[in-house]
Amino acid sequence: MSTNSIASIATSLPPIELVSWLNAEGSLTAMLEDKAGQPLRVERTFEGYRLLTLQQKRQLGLQGSALNRPLLAWIREVLLYGNDEQPWVGAQSIFPLSSLKGNARRLQQLKGTPIGYVLFKRRRTVPNQRFVRQTSEGWQRQTRYDWYGRLLLISETFLPAFLSSDT
Ligand SMILES: C=C(O[C@@H]1C=C(C(=O)O)C=C[C@H]1O)C(=O)O
Numbered sequence: 238m239s240t241n242s243i244a245s246i247a248t249s250l251p252p253i254e255l256v257s258w259l260n261a262e263g264s265l266t267a268m269l270e271d272k273a274g275q276p277l278r279v280e281r282t283f284e285g286y287r288l289l290t291l292q293q294k295r296q297l298g299l300q301g302s303a304l305n306r307p308l309l310a311w312i313r314e315v316l317l318y319g320n321d322e323q324p325w326v327g328a329q330s331i332f333p334l335s336s337l338k339g340n341a342r343r344l345q346q347l348k349g350t351p352i353g354y355v356l357f358k359r360r361r362t363v364p365n366q367r368f369v370r371q372t373s374e375g376w377q378r379q380t381r382y383d384w385y386g387r388l389l390l391i392s393e394t395f396l397p398a399f400l401s402s403d404t
Contacts, residue, residue, distance in 0.1 A: 266353030
């Protein structure tokens with residue numbers, strides 16, 4: 238195997254210190270608060286309704302004709318702060334309107350409360366499918382949760398400050 242191909246494989250793998258975070262089950266909020274030694278600070282950068290892109294519909298697992306139909310969802314985009322001035326994680330959560338029924342409606346009124354406080358309130362893990370990819374912002378994990386029959390897609394990108402944090 239040539240050096241170039243080894244190098245190309247090396248750049249397609251996450252740094253070893255991120256692997257356990259990218260693959261972790263359970264609440265990322267809880268893990269981040271444990272690392273920070275303090276409650277997570279959530280800075281909302283966007284919250285509201287948006288029509289999903291084709292890529293987002295595919296990421297939600299939609300197929301066939303459903304991909305051609307417009308799909309409105311509640312979107313929440315946040316920066317998560319541990320104990321640094323710089324954010325550790327950038328997150329985007331997609332809630333299809335059909336998922337916001339019953340007690341899931343509170344997912345639209347979270348404000349500064351981390352989603353994890355609600356998602357993992359009564360259970361340590363939630364059934365999910367996990368995808369990991371590298372983005373221009375950093376390594377990202379995308380999780381499709383089945384939360385009591387409701388579909389949620391949460392993408393979390395680990396930002397440079399997370400990797401350089403010494404806690
Ligand atoms: C989904 C969780 O909640 C975290 C909190 C988020 C928020 O408040 O918007 C978004 C992504 C998560 O990192 C979790 O704790 O695993």
